[in-house]
Every structure is written in structure tokens, then in C-alpha cells.
Amino acid sequence: MALPGFETIEEKATISELTKKLSKNRSARLDIEDCTEAMLTVLRILAKSGYNHYLWKSLPDKGKNKVKEFLQLLEINNKNPFTKEQFKAALRTSWTAELIGHLLVKYESEWYADEALSKWNEIDDLFEEEKQQQKTLIEAGLDEWRITELYxxxxxxxxxxxxxxxxxxxxQLEKAQxxxxxLWWQQVAQAQATQTASTDTPALSKLSADGKAWFIHPVAMMDYFSGADIVTYHIYHDGKxxxxxxxxxLKGYEQKYKYVYHDKDNNEHEICIAxxxxxxxxxxxxxxxxxxxxxDHGRVSETKTNVSDGYIVAKAKYExxxxxxxxxxxxxVSIYERLTMANGDIAxxxxxxxxGIVWRLYTKQQEEAQLVRMPDSINYESNDVVIKYxxxxxxRKYTNSDILAGFIGALxxxxxxxxxxxxxxxxGSCFPSALHINGQSIDTKYIKKDRNLSDWxxxxxxxxxxxxFHFGTFRIGATIYKLFEGISGIINGGTLHDSxxxxxxxxxxxxxVIGQFENLN
Structure with missing residues (x-):
């Protein structure tokens, strides 16, 4: 069967063979040699999803040995490939869902079987094998935990x-009830062969007698239904x-934003989730x-104590x-100490x-705002799209969520x-600055100085x-300000911004904003 834009796979494994492979994967680890062609095809797609893309870049699309090499890379990086949550996350990306949605797989329908349920009865013999696999796994765990008592x-x-x-x-109940x-396939296929023409009922045709047919994954139909999703910024190449x-x-994503870039050819690039x-x-x-x-600020209830809490190395508490x-x-980094007050103020x-050495005070306001945690780095390259920082x-790793969208567009x-x-x-504080308050500004090193270039x-x-991408003001160092003259939005930032x-x-x-909205900016 050939259909433009679709990849076709004929799955030759039987129900019992597939069940055995899945059972082995639950109790131990399924070797790559055990994978059927359909399994390998899905594995290749998931391997190239956003979560694992950086590991896959150098590996070609075909060959069991390369898929095996990919899985070894995952193991080296202490990652368990494709948990249920990762699989769901991969399906939520349009690129992955589209590829899986364009798979046509031919296999025997679950609605086809003989009266004795022969193909389903083959699974009965697998229970004992799976039980022994699980016992072996548990025994290894007991050995690791040093549980030696026989009872x-x-x-x-x-x-x-x-x-x-x-x-x-x-x-047994599942089979019987x-x-x-x-099971309807065999009955309908037999009726198809003996049917007589009727003007009232359309004739059945092309239902295979062996129960095999081409199937498409339901993910291909996802665009036709509205459902839960993550709040997403779509950043377009033209500045929109x-x-x-x-x-x-989507459950688990209530406090997350996704950022997607659209290139000039209307391709989507998922950049990050923050x-x-x-x-x-x-x-x-x-x-x-x-x-x-x-x-000196007041009566101390807990004296200075060393801690390991991110960039905080010691804490003390007042009454x-x-x-x-x-x-x-x-x-x-120029900040040395911080006092977070019970009233919400921060010094x-x-x-x-x-x-020189100073205290700055950031006072709590009634109005609220949202901050996103910027990824420590973004290193995205795909075709002609390069987004890196x-x-x-x-x-100071937090900024306004809208500002991050604009910054990604500029990158x-x-x-x-x-x-x-x-x-x-x-x-929302920002020592030593006043202008970065509430994540309203971003500092970057000059490209010329960082790259040691010959010009600006x-x-x-x-x-x-x-x-x-909608930023309006740029503070340029006093010693280089004139080199930027003529560019809209630049102002002389003094020697403070020479660096x-x-x-x-x-x-x-x-x-x-498209959809439900509450403006917290």
C-alpha cells in the first residue's frame, strides 16, 4: 500500500509475541534486537523528540544498531528512555504527533479471531514466564537490600x-466477557462473500478474510478535538x-509556559518550557x-547557620x-546579603x-506580576533556525514571561x-539595579567584546x-554610545553600561492573547 506522506509498516508479530515482548520490558529491559519494526519506527520518532533531540542529532534514521547506540547514550546520561510521562509529552508536540499520525501499520485486528480464541489463548502460556521474570527481578532486589532470611x-x-x-x-474473565x-470481523467477512445486491443496503467490500488491515494512530485525529494543553507563546519570524x-x-503544567518559534517557512520550533x-x-x-x-536589625531567634540552598550559603532568623x-x-555577582522581611519588603x-558597598530596599506593592525562571541556557539549532544564550x-535568573518571548524572537x-x-x-528584587525590578529588563554582554570582534x-x-521584537529602550555605554547613533531607542547609559x-x-x-486571559503584567 502506498499513500503519499505516510510511512507504511507491516507488523508480522502475533498477539502473543507482542505480549511477550511487552511483558519482558515491564520486568526487565527489552533488548533492541527484540523490537519489531513497528516498535523501532516509533522509537526513532520519540528519540528525535525535543526531550532527546540533542542526543540523536548525529545518528542516522535507519538501523537497529543506531537505535541501540542512542539508548546507550540515554543510559550513560542516567535517563530512563520513554517513561509514560515522556511519551505523553512527546505526543503533545506537533512535530512528533504528526510523524506518528502519519504511520500506517498493517496488523491483524483484535476483532478477528476464531471461535476457540486461539490467538488470545496463546497469551495464557506467557503468565508463568512473566512470573518467573518478576521473581528473578525481585530476588536481585532482595540481594541488593541484603534481605537473606528465607521466610x-x-x-x-x-x-x-x-x-x-x-x-x-x-x-479468563476478559476473554469470556x-x-x-x-469479535465481528470473521462473521462480516464471510457475509461479504455471500451477500446479494440490494438497492437499500450498500454492499460490503474489501474487508480482508484474514483479519488484517491498515490502521492509523488516533493521534492523527487530535487536531479535530479541543482539549487540555499548556499555555504557549507563539513567536513569529516577522515580530508577531x-x-x-x-x-x-494540562494537568501538571498549570505553572508552566511553552515557547514556540515559527520560522519564515511556517515551521514550528519548540524552544523551551519555563x-x-x-x-x-x-x-x-x-x-x-x-x-x-x-x-542589628532586631532580636535574633536563630543565629547564623550554614545551609546549602541554591546560592544561599547561610541563614539567620529574627523573632x-x-x-x-x-x-x-x-x-x-555583586550581591552579598539579603534581608527578607515578614512584611514582604526585601533589602x-x-x-x-x-x-560602592550599599544596601538597596525593594518594597512590597499590592499589584502582582508573573516571573518565569529562565533556562540556564538555550542551545537550539534546526535547519536555519539558531536560538542560543x-x-x-x-x-538574577527570572524575568517577565512576555519579555522572555520577545527575547527569544531577537535571538x-x-x-x-x-x-x-x-x-x-x-x-522581583534585582540588586544592584533599580531598572531590572520585577523582571522588566535584561542585561547581555556586548557581542564584540565577548567574541573579540573587530567592529560593533x-x-x-x-x-x-x-x-x-518590541523592546523600546537600550542603554549603551558612554564610551561607545556614538557608535550606535541613528538606531531607534538607544540612550546613553553612562560608563555603568560600558560592560x-x-x-x-x-x-x-x-x-x-488568544483564549482565556488575566493580565498580571
């Missing part, structure tokens, strides 16, 4: 026996950005008068609930390039690996790319 091991084996007896009984009453909010949010959370916006006080120094934290020292302490020398335009030196902290053309291109480009003033109204 304890006997109890475990007895439980396996009891469970399998229960499964066997249910299987569900499978046998559902849409935020799609489904009627129902976690988001809600904060109370922060106001900024450059010169606070209060005392925040430990332990009023205020928490003082000490920050891990890293190259390029941060460190070194400012112009003001790295977070370096910063703990696709420039096709360079951009070094990002931060936006805001998870609470790439940096000019990047500013124009950011402007195309990095500061991008702000995003036009949130440029994003078109």
Missing part, C-alpha cells in the same frame, strides 16, 4: 504468586507574538534609612520573622560599580550565542532585532 524471601515470592493468580483469573462478544491560553490547562510563579511587585528605594545589618541570608560568592546588600555571572534574528548577565531575582556591527544588529547592553521598555500590548 522473608518466601513471603515476597508468595506475594508474586498470589498477584499472578489474580491476573490470570481476570484474564469482553473479547469474545466483540501570540499567547495562546487553552480552555483547560516555570512561572506570581509575586507582589516591588518598588525601589535607592537610599533606605533603616538598619538591615545583621544582627519578628525576618530572614537574613548570605549569598554564595561568584565571579561577576539587599553588595557592591555597586558607582556607589547562556546565563553567566548572575543569580532567532541574530543567530548568535548571547551571554545573559541577568534580569531579576525570584522575588553584530551588536547593532542585535539591538535592531530586540527592537523588532553590557541593558534592554528595557518592552511593549506588552504588542502580544496578542
Amino acid at each position: 522473608q524471601r518466601d513471603i515476597a515470592m508468595k506475594k508474586v504468586d498470589e498477584a499472578h493468580e489474580h491476573v490470570k483469573k481476570n484474564w 469482553r473479547i469474545k462478544p466483540s 507574538i501570540e499567547k495562546h491560553i487553552p480552555q483547560e490547562i 516555570d512561572w510563579h506570581t509575586i507582589n511587585k516591588k518598588g525601589f528605594n535607592r537610599y533606605p534609612r533603616k538598619t538591615f545589618k545583621y544582627p 519578628n520573622g525576618d530572614i537574613h541570608e548570605w549569598i554564595k560568592k561568584e565571579n561577576g 539587599e546588600y553588595g557592591i555597586h560599580d558607582q556607589d 547562556e546565563l553567566k555571572e548572575t543569580y 532567532a534574528e541574530i543567530k548568535e550565542n548571547i551571554i545573559v548577565t541577568g534580569s531579576s531575582y525570584e522575588q 556591527e553584530k551588536d547593532k544588529e542585535f539591538v535592531n532585532a530586540l527592537a523588532k 553590557h547592553l541593558h534592554t528595557e521598555n518592552f511593549d506588552f500590548n504588542a502580544i496578542k
Whole structure:
């Protein structure tokens, strides 16, 4: 059978053979040599899904040895390939769903069997084999846990026996009460051969006598139904950005946003999925008068104690609930301490390039905002689409979700690996800055300096790319400001911005929201 745009596979394994393979995979690990051609085809598609794409890039499409090599790569990277959750996630990507939806597989229908249910009865003999496989697996676990008492091991084996007896009984009921009453294929095929023409009833035709037919995966029909999905930013090559909010949010993805880039040929590229959370916006006080120094802020209830909590290396607590934290020292990171107050205010302490050692105060506001956790890096390449950045020398790894969408669009335009030196902290504060408050701005290193280029053309291109994706203001260092003259939106950022480009003033109204919406920007 040939159908343009579809891949055809003839599955020759019987019901009992397939059941045996699946049973082995549950109790141990299915060797690649045991996979049928249909299994291998699906495995190749899933291997190239977004989750595993970086491992697959160098492997060709065909050959069991290459699929085996891929699985070995997964094992080396301590990943269990294709759990149920990963399989579901892969099917939710349009690229993977489309490929699986374009598979035509020929196999014997489950609605076809003889009166004695011969093909289904073959499964009966597999229960004992599966039981022994599971016992072997459990015995290995008991050995690992050093459980050597015979009575304890006997109890475990007895439980396996009891469970399998229960499964066997249910299987007999399944055959008698569900499978046998559902068998219609053979009867209809026989009637087809002896039917007489009628003007009232259309004639049956082409139903195979052996029960074999071509089947398409129901994922091919997914576009015809509305259902749960993840909130997704669609970023188009021409600068357009849409935020799609489904009627129902997929379970487990309520606090996540997906970012998808559309290239000039209308191909979709899933770039990342980012976690988001809600904060109370922060106001900024450059010169606070209060005392925040430990332990002078109040009565201490828990003295300074070393901790291992991300970039926090020590904590202390005051009786009023205020928490003082000490920050891990890293190259390029200027914050040293933070006081998170029970009223929601945050004071941060460190070194400012112009003001020296200072405290900054970020006061809690009533209005809320959303922040997304930026991936530490994006390293996406597919055909002519290149979207890359790295977070370096910063703990300010949170930004506004709309801003991340615009930034991804600009990255696709420039096709360079951009070094990002931060936006805001998870609470919306942003020491030593005032302008990054609530994730409203992004700092990046100049491309010329990072790449040691001979001119500033790439940096000019990047500013124009950011402007195309709705950023309005760019603070350029005083010593290089004149080199950028003529570009819309640039302002003299003083010597403070000689080391990095500061991008702000995003036009949130440029994003078109499709579906249910609550504006928290």
C-alpha cells in the first residue's frame, strides 16, 4: 500500500509475541534486537523528540544498531528512555504527533479471531514466564537490600504468586466477557462473500478474510478535538507574538509556559518550557534609612547557620520573622546579603560599580506580576533556525514571561550565542539595579567584546532585532554610545553600561492573547 506522506509498516508479530515482548520490558529491559519494526519506527520518532533531540542529532534514521547506540547514550546520561510521562509529552508536540499520525501499520485486528480464541489463548502460556521474570527481578532486589532470611524471601515470592493468580483469573474473565462478544470481523467477512445486491443496503467490500488491515494512530485525529494543553507563546519570524491560553490547562503544567518559534517557512520550533510563579511587585528605594545589618536589625531567634540552598550559603532568623541570608560568592555577582522581611519588603546588600558597598530596599506593592525562571541556557539549532544564550555571572535568573518571548524572537534574528548577565531575582528584587525590578529588563554582554570582534556591527544588529521584537529602550555605554547613533531607542547609559547592553521598555500590548486571559503584567 502506498499513500503519499505516510510511512507504511507491516507488523508480522502475533498477539502473543507482542505480549511477550511487552511483558519482558515491564520486568526487565527489552533488548533492541527484540523490537519489531513497528516498535523501532516509533522509537526513532520519540528519540528525535525535543526531550532527546540533542542526543540523536548525529545518528542516522535507519538501523537497529543506531537505535541501540542512542539508548546507550540515554543510559550513560542516567535517563530512563520513554517513561509514560515522556511519551505523553512527546505526543503533545506537533512535530512528533504528526510523524506518528502519519504511520500506517498493517496488523491483524483484535476483532478477528476464531471461535476457540486461539490467538488470545496463546497469551495464557506467557503468565508463568512473566512470573518467573518478576521473581528473578525481585530476588536481585532482595540481594541488593541484603534481605537473606528465607521466610522473608518466601513471603515476597508468595506475594508474586498470589498477584499472578489474580491476573490470570481476570484474564479468563476478559476473554469470556469482553473479547469474545466483540469479535465481528470473521462473521462480516464471510457475509461479504455471500451477500446479494440490494438497492437499500450498500454492499460490503474489501474487508480482508484474514483479519488484517491498515490502521492509523488516533493521534492523527487530535487536531479535530479541543482539549487540555499548556499555555504557549507563539513567536513569529516577522515580530508577531501570540499567547495562546487553552480552555483547560494540562494537568501538571498549570505553572508552566511553552515557547514556540515559527520560522519564515511556517515551521514550528519548540524552544523551551519555563516555570512561572506570581509575586507582589516591588518598588525601589535607592537610599533606605533603616538598619538591615545583621544582627542589628532586631532580636535574633536563630543565629547564623550554614545551609546549602541554591546560592544561599547561610541563614539567620529574627523573632519578628525576618530572614537574613548570605549569598554564595561568584565571579561577576555583586550581591552579598539579603534581608527578607515578614512584611514582604526585601533589602539587599553588595557592591555597586558607582556607589560602592550599599544596601538597596525593594518594597512590597499590592499589584502582582508573573516571573518565569529562565533556562540556564538555550542551545537550539534546526535547519536555519539558531536560538542560543547562556546565563553567566548572575543569580538574577527570572524575568517577565512576555519579555522572555520577545527575547527569544531577537535571538532567532541574530543567530548568535548571547551571554545573559541577568534580569531579576525570584522575588522581583534585582540588586544592584533599580531598572531590572520585577523582571522588566535584561542585561547581555556586548557581542564584540565577548567574541573579540573587530567592529560593533553584530551588536547593532542585535539591538535592531530586540527592537523588532518590541523592546523600546537600550542603554549603551558612554564610551561607545556614538557608535550606535541613528538606531531607534538607544540612550546613553553612562560608563555603568560600558560592560553590557541593558534592554528595557518592552511593549506588552504588542502580544496578542488568544483564549482565556488575566493580565498580571
